[in-house]
Amino acid sequence: MVRPSRAFLGVASLAVVATGAMLVADGVQLRERQAARAAALTLGDPALGQGKVAAYGCGACHQIPGVAGATGQVGPSLKGFAGRTYVAGRLSNSPGNVEAWVSHPRRIDPQTAMPELGVTPADARDIAAYLYTLR
Numbered sequence: 001m002v003r004p005s006r007a008f009l010g011v012a013s014l015a016v017v018a019t020g021a022m023l024v025a026d027g028v029q030l031r032e033r034q035a036a037r038a039a040a041l042t043l044g045d046p047a048l049g050q051g052k053v054a055a056y057g058c059g060a061c062h063q064i065p066g067v068a069g070a071t072g073q074v075g076p077s078l079k080g081f082a083g084r085t086y087v088a089g090r091l092s093n094s095p096g097n098v099e100a101w102v103s104h105p106r107r108i109d110p111q112t113a114m115p116e117l118g119v120t121p122a123d124a125r126d127i128a129a130y131l132y133t134l135r
């Protein structure tokens with residue numbers, strides 16, 4: 001049996017580690033690009049929005065990636081929200097419409113099960129920014 005040399009094994013394991021590091025760096029870059037795009041679209045701050053989504057308790061009713069404990073089943077999952085065509089099946093998915101829905105869902109449809117949570121305009125911008133990072 002031919003045994004690979006120590007040098008070969010050393011180079012091979014370095015290559016594996018380097019490839020892993022590159023993949024991780026790619027993932028980080030992708031997330032950074034998505035966050036920058038979401039911020040540019042909404043003029044909000046996605047990192048702040050992530051915390052605000054948790055603070056307002058949106059996760060009691062929605063599954064929301066990146067928000068601990070957000071496993072609610074009352075409303076739709078917000079995974080992939082950035083790619084959705086409509087907000088709640090009623091408004092086209094634009095930053096202004098997301099902010100309007102999150103701030104005052106019952107002004108848009110008095111019958112909706114989503115409650116008015118008193119989300120301020122600045123918080124709605126940050127929340128919209130976070131929702132646009134969800135692919």
Ligand code: HEC
Nearest residue numbers: 056057058061074075076086087088089102112113114115
């Ligand atoms: C009491 C439950 C409840 C809470 C709390 C709640 N929602 Fe909702 N949400 C819903 C329901 C139900 C719908 C579906 C509404 C409809 O179609 O009428 C919805 C719809 C949405 C939609 C549209 C989703 C889509 O796929 O079109 C977004 C965005 C959303 N909610 C964001 C939020 C955010 C952000 C918060 C926290 C500030 C929040 N929700 C808090 C129940 C809730």
